[in-house]
Amino acid sequence: MSRSVKFSDKIKLVPDNDVHRSYSLPKRKLKFFFFLVLMTIIILFFCTSHRNVLPEKLTFFNESHSEQVFTDNENDTYIDYNISGEMSVKNSTKNILFWTRFFNNTDWYTGEEEAGEEVLKSVQCPVTNCFFTHNKELLDGDITKFDAIAFHGPEFRTKPLPTVRSPDQLYIFVSLESPTAVIDDLTKYKDFYNLTMTYRLDSDIEFDYGKVISIDTEKVIAPSKNPNWHDIDEDFYDEKLMEMFKKKKSNIAWFVSNCFTRSRRSILVKKMQNLTTVDIYGQCGPLKCKVDTQECLDMLTSDYKFYLSFENSLCKDYITEKIYRPLTQYVIPIVFNGGNTTLFAPPKSFINANDYDTVEDLVNYLEFLNNNPKEYIKYFWWKRYYYIKSHPVYQYTLCELCTKLNDETFMKSSHRYPDINAWYKNDMCDQNAHIKF
Ligand SMILES: *[C@@H]1O[C@H](CO)[C@@H](O)[C@H](O)[C@H]1NC(C)=O
Ligand SMILES: *[C@@H]1O[C@H](CO)[C@@H](O)[C@H](O)[C@H]1NC(C)=O
């Protein structure tokens, strides 16, 4: 994963097809429209001017509980109440402490030392009452006052554990790395964690490397255990994409920094290079390009037909920015991973190396697409329906965490990982690929 990217960086989010967005209104409808706007303003004004006088009707908890504290002020959502005998439920700020660094970032890529409402609002989060910090001195230096404490598994090794723990507090195991990259001995953490926040789809809170978003609804479609994809347009055709294809003068690009990995992907690439051309950028090859700069990404669309999205290890659900990066462009990813890629990206948006028995078969298919541009461009059918937000997409993760912390039913049930090592590591990686090389 790239460690220099700041979450505050603006990600370009231009849908590839903005036909859906443009519309025009006839004059008579326009007048009616303005009338509606005027009425709305009047009504809104009427309501807000009464807001400070009348107490809010509080519908979100059972009115038969007597210990409600009504506060008649602008902070109408910050109301604490006690239910005797039950975990105290607060509709106030949830405080989350980042115990470790995250890829050596104290701010966990939020771009701020203390993050909250703004980050959550940036993804239209339904709740915004969470506060994220790495500052252990806050809340009177009493760490038991934090609602949750997040530990980055791979970076935890040398760090001391908290010495006090409150029974309501949730300890979160966080990881974006595959189990093969976690150097710490996780067997030490028996009965320690309450929640998982990782790239695995069966985590309590998903921590993804990218998102596939519907252009029409703005809803996140994938990653998901059960994505509801639009049917593939088998007859997809686009003149502009045909033109674009003709201008591509190079074949396959690979951006890579880690040359020798458990998945033996570099050997597979060598075998491919024997049969076709693969341009290698980064520390393992002769070419240079600053990965994740716009210039470098644009080059994929303008010059290349294919891009190698080869993961460093073949583990369940371990599908990273390596697939989302090319999907933001017009270049076909060739994936090599241990997951089910259609849970992460639209069907027929990628070529899976593991669908082929041999390297020759794979390369023959690439040649076929090279010689049949109409078939090649069909791999972009989905761009009419979806767009991609590539890494980093931490805002969604923080929103999901905040939503869970606000969910009474979720919070009332017990959450335990007696053996995090078994959950995270056992049988998760199968280094045997289907394709023979
Ligand atoms: C409110 O609480 C009372 C007693 O605890 C219960 O009988 C009633 O069904 C609750 N009402 C709602 C709407 O949950
Ligand atoms: C509103 O809430 C904020 C944050 O909790 C607090 O700092 C502020 O004092 C509150 N204002 C009032 C009038 O209670």
Ligand SMILES: *[C@@H]1O[C@H](CO)[C@@H](O)[C@H](O)[C@H]1NC(C)=O
């Ligand atoms: C809940 O009630 C207890 C005992 O009455 C009190 O000490 C505590 O401060 C209350 N908590 C909140 C959040 O009001």
Ligand SMILES: *[C@@H]1O[C@H](CO)[C@@H](O)[C@H](O)[C@H]1NC(C)=O
């Ligand atoms: C981590 O960040 C600290 C400063 O916050 C720096 O001194 C240290 O060299 C960094 N470590 C790595 C491995 O980048």
Ligand SMILES: *[C@@H]1O[C@H](CO)[C@@H](O)[C@H](O)[C@H]1NC(C)=O
């Ligand atoms: C408090 O809870 C209610 C209902 O669960 C929710 O609508 C409201 O947004 C919450 N307040 C805050 C500040 O999140």
Ligand SMILES: *[C@@H]1O[C@H](CO)[C@@H](O)[C@H](O)[C@H]1NC(C)=O
């Ligand atoms: C490349 O192909 C030649 C001839 O087919 C073969 O002898 C050689 O072993 C191949 N090299 C690799 C790395 O596969």
Ligand SMILES: *[C@@H]1O[C@H](CO)[C@@H](O)[C@H](O)[C@H]1NC(C)=O
């Ligand atoms: C992959 O996920 C799809 C659902 O999108 C499912 O139909 C298919 O059976 C899964 N493939 C495997 C190998 O599990």
Ligand SMILES: *[C@@H]1O[C@H](CO)[C@@H](O)[C@H](O)[C@H]1NC(C)=O
């Ligand atoms: C969190 O996990 C610890 C250790 O397993 C456990 O004692 C505690 O009850 C759990 N807390 C919740 C709220 O489930």
